[in-house]
Amino acid sequence: MFVNSQSRLFALGFALLLFAGACGSGEGDTSAVTSDPADSATTETTDGESVDTILDDESADGDATAMAGTVDVGLFFDGALATEVTTEDCALSGGAETSCYVITVAGDPVTYDTGPFCPETITDSADSGGIWFDGDGVYDIDGEFIVNLAELYGDDNWMMYDEDGNVLVTETAEEFDLAARPDVDPSLQNHCVEGRLEWLENGEPISTTVTIPVEPVLADAVSSAQGNLGVTLDGVVIAASAPVEAILGAYTIAAFDDCGGHFNPFDGYHLHGAVGCSELDEAAEGETAMFAYAMDGFPVHSPLDDVDSADLDECNGHTTEEDGYHYHANNAAENQVIECLIGQTVAGSDAAGGGGAGGRPEGPPPGEG
Template sequence: MTIQFSNSRLLKTALFSLLLLTSIFVAACGGPPGGGPPRGGVSIDLSARSADELAAIRTTAGLDISLFMDGALAEDVTTEDCTLSGGTETTCYRITLAGYPANHETGPFCPRNLTDSAEEGGIWFDGNGVYDLDGSFIAELAEFYADENWKLYNDDGSIRVTDTEEAFDGAARPNVEEQYQNHCVEGRLEWLPNGEPITTTLLIPTTPVPAEEGTAISRINVGLTLNGVVIAAPAPVDAILSAYTIAAFDDCGGHYNPNDGYHLHGARGCSEVGEADHGETPIFGYALDGYAIHSPLDHHAEDHAELDACNGHYTEALGYHYHANSAQDNAVLNCLTGEISQ
């Protein structure tokens, strides 16, 4: 399947729906690492780019290591030879993320009682909206998802939360164990192996290389945040909801699973660095292809930004960079336009 490079919002929506469909069946939220092919099944045709456009994009500088927050990286960044997805032989940074946000604590995730306010819970997003996880959201799930099998609370008003390591392991996975259905699912740092954050090592091209074909993000990680966390593929919302679970995010758009530790699914402004120029938003991370990821644009700015099918655009001040989707889309980015490390 080929999708023409275009600024049409309709096309972006179509592409996004396709990616969501392909992502339903993968284990973004709890599958074992390293399974299956690294690329999605959708190709994105980038051939409509003009030579001038490409020449401008090629001037984009690579990742700026000085932007990482203190504590975001578990090891010093090194450089090594690497071969990229389009066959380009170049050098890559080897970056090992600390796996825990350098600038904030994680949580809260699930509320504990139907009377709890939004402050006592995190958020949920399902591709349609972002919702505060307060007690009344939990109380109204059956109505909200039009399915009377939903009941995440006991008759005394307490909410059924995965409150042991065993329950977390049984529920924070695509095939939720039956006894943990109808639970609000959350994890804790102390339940990870040795009670430590899970570090992740990524190879990122030192200079981004525009690709001839885009890479769809259905099961690969998207990139990394400047506070030291992996930006993951979309959460498998349909699998989560079909088990009558809510895989709660904290207000920063991240949550735990036993294999990946704390990881991010939605851009919520928690790892931004620096100020933004007029019509722009601050950088908060980098994609696997080495291009910067900035916070979402508001609708007015987006109308002027001429974002491409992967939410990227070139500006003289910033070079080529992406703008994250809003968290409600459950996809920080839908695709990448640069080559990525094999």
């Protein structure tokens, strides 16, 4: 009968729709929020409402180039966060009233093991040590680096090894506490400074809580980030520049591991240089992968190999079709992961000294040491 065949057709169409729907969500499920989140990040940037919020004509050069979606907390790796993300009302530095995520990173990177930092002897290869960067360059901390410190820094007071060729390294929690601080104890001058998880209070990672706008809001002018610069997707806080002058002034090397992080007693493990760790699995063609969120809510990608062709703005950011607006981290040599911020950050977040939950900045006051 006619009616029957029509309803059969309808049923068939409906089934096809269901099938298509199941296909789509099936793909979404396999790329799950945690295991392969790149897809969800790119699709959300097409949300018109978010873009409107971000496009703010008052910004001199942010204009039409700024575009991004909302912060996607699903991008954080499993185990990266110490507590569940919460949302709260917040006031931003430029006066915007909006919603913010309160994110507590666990303080121990879930995508790699920390260390090594310092080599044991002056014949050790780069495998036995991490890296050092001082604003001018990135150096492998191998035995040769330790031997050449006097030459590198033009000061014969450098002598970080004994007559048997053993590198002088912080060897106890007490030595670590005395050396990994602004006023390095004189007894620990000429030491390669390294810490361990078990030397932190209670032998536990130190978590850091940051408050980040759910949707980035452009600031009237770019700002240099004060205090913590952001958080990595694998659970580490991105700290401000390491206080290189104070460190070198005490004839110490506050060694970083090959991922650009190190311990101090106050903040635990934290990052000073981006070298391609903590990344999502996938990156768009010609792009580097995302590895962090900045304090203004914009994504941060690893440094670009070819910076010149990317047309980056003064904060090393740009807008691409796949990723929207995002920053690229500086090369680790520069000792500053994020150049500056185009978005507003949570008002008052600098007031605590920028140390996050750790509270205490690791550097000396400007001008000291």
